[in-house]
Amino acid sequence: MREESDSFGSVEISSDALYGIQTVRTNQNLSFSGRILSQYPTYIESLAMVKKAAALANQEAGVLGKKTAQAIIEACNSLMKGQYHEHFLVDILHGGGGIGTNMNVNEVIANLANEWFGMPRGSYTPVHPVEHVNSSQSTSDVCHTALRLAIIKSFLPLYHVLEKLVESINAKARDFQSVTTIARTCLQDGVRVQLGDTFFGFSHVIKRRLVSLEDAVNKLYSINLGGTVIGSGVGAPQAYRDTVLAKLCDVTGMKLSYRENLFDAAQNMDDLARVSSELRLLASCLLKIAKDLRLLSSGPEAGFAEIRLPAVQAGSSFFPGKVNPVIPETLIQCCFQIIGCDAVVQSTLEHGELNLNVFEGAAGANILDAMTMLEKAIITFTEKCMKGIEANREHCEELANSYIPLVMELKEQVGYTATTKLIKELDKEEIKRMIKHGGIQNDASYQ
Known part of the structure; x- marks a missing residue:
């Protein structure tokens, strides 16, 4: 076991876990549905793509050093390949605007990145979940x-x-x-x-x-990456915002664009x-x-x-x-x-x-x-x-030659009014016989 701490105290976490204290807090406080993030592999892979694009943009903007960015990118690549998804444990429907999901991803990527540097899980050095993995980004x-x-x-x-x-x-x-x-x-x-x-x-x-x-x-x-919390972009340097969309297009292979108004988004x-x-x-x-x-x-x-x-x-x-x-x-x-x-x-x-x-x-x-x-x-x-x-087929043919379809044939021959009169005066079998033998066309009383 290892111990991690935040402003609310300390928790013990398995030394093998790639997630950290924020994931544990979300599980303890916000779980109810039984539907966890690991059951949504496409979403995890998409989150990793966003984090990879952000790391690339942060490196180009000078926010992250080359080695730190590379470690984050390698971690993202692993998640994009479907690896380590069992470490995503937060309830997919947790409250808090998705922060539990974002932090679960940040912690897993940080721990994988630190292993790339030869550091143990839970050390969060030299790569920190918030300071580095989440740099220039917001959960929203x-x-x-x-x-x-x-x-x-x-x-x-x-x-x-x-x-x-x-x-x-x-x-x-x-x-x-x-x-x-x-x-x-x-x-x-x-x-x-x-x-x-x-x-x-x-x-x-x-x-x-x-x-x-x-x-x-x-x-x-049309997406809003770079808009940070409410669409203003506060907390993300302009150099990052100028490049992150292009980086995401490269990572995903998609032709993405910005929403017309990021506040609206x-x-x-x-x-x-x-x-x-x-x-x-x-x-x-x-x-x-x-x-x-x-x-x-x-x-x-x-x-x-x-x-x-x-x-x-x-x-x-x-x-x-x-x-x-x-x-x-x-x-x-x-x-x-x-x-x-x-x-x-x-x-x-x-x-x-x-x-x-x-x-x-x-x-x-x-x-x-x-x-x-x-x-x-x-x-x-x-x-x-x-x-x-x-x-x-046989039954369908029987139905096709049942009473109402035959009445519709009669209507085509003599009109709606005359057909109504016939229905009142004759029984079904008589009408069927008349249609079958073509007798109606020759009967002037119904014209």
């Missing part, structure tokens, strides 16, 4: 920037799985274009429809929502709220599709039974041989969670106060959670449901 501009980088990076795999889902739905739609069935409005029988057209409707709404989500994510390329996180809103809209549309598949596959004898979903596991511990639509139901429950995440994000936007929104970390965490959950659920939905859907 570091976490603000890293959250956006993490969301941008997390969006890419989500984008790809959504594209694959659209492709899979379109393939099914083409297969089902030869299948005629019945449409429904208000859950009542309607006109004939090609089953494929229903599926094309599914793919188009997902594609449209994906375009809107991508546009919202693209707005996150510190106060308002509506860019994150828009991404979350787009995720909620996407989830709501996916939820509707999953519900439709659940209805269309209902049965097998007492439901709609127009399609058959792949059977992946036993559906009931009570009914032998029963197969339930468990994959669509899993997607539905995932979408419930996405909608809940968005409720949190919108609350964080509303509860920002004056010059700094200290709840931005909770917004970022919930967006990352939403993206991760949605990505996993869509992969399962595509591979284990959508690709294996089959049409019940």
Whole structure:
């Protein structure tokens, strides 16, 4: 064990720990969710990218010596490779405007950097977590920037799985274009429809929502690193501020830019709220599709039974041989969670106060959670449901030739008023026979 001290006293920490006393304080005082920073590797890697860019800019500005900057950069490189993530223990939803997250990163980097100099963990010399690793930075501009980088990076795999889902739905739609069935409005029988057209409707709404989500994510390329706490840049020398954005672009390989107004960036996180809103809209549309598949596959004898979903596991511990639509139901429950995440994000936007929104970390965490959950659920939905859907062609044909579609045929022949009269005077079987034999066209009393 080793002992570390601050103005509140001393604590004992494992000699192997890369984190320090500020991380321990956050764990002791601010933990509640069970969701810790190590569970968000993309965020840790993004924080390391920000710290590396800051070290490069501080070295060029003369704030850090070459060896100190190099030690920090090497430590950041290790984190960017996915190493040492088990040392990030703070609750992702801790209070304090994200300072626990920033200090956890500062302490890990400092200890790794000091080992580069041959010093033991916990020595904080010659590299100090605040004086050197956090030089020219504030928690607010570091976490603000890293959250956006993490969301941008997390969006890419989500984008790809959504594209694959659209492709899979379109393939099914083409297969089902030869299948005629019945449409429904208000859950009542309607006109004939090609089953494929229903599926094309599914793919188009997902594609449209994906375009809107991508546009919202693209707005996150505008960041505020260098604005320090409230956007004024106080505490960061001008030479650092002139170079840190370019350094971050080099480190990330992204074309980043500054927000138009850095004071606005510190106060308002509506860019994150828009991404979350787009995720909620996407989830709501996916939820509707999953519900439709659940209805269309209902049965097998007492439901709609127009399609058959792949059977992946036993559906009931009570009914032998029963197969339930468990994959669509899993997607539905995932979408419930996405909608809940968005409720949190919108609350964080509303509860920002004056010059700094200290709840931005909770917004970022919930967006990352939403993206991760949605990505996993869509992969399962595509591979284990959508690709294996089959049409019940015979039953669809029966439905296409049921009473209401035939009545619609009659309406096309003689008009709405005459059809209404026929429905009152004749029973269903008589109407079907008349249409089948073409008798209505020859009956002047209904013209």
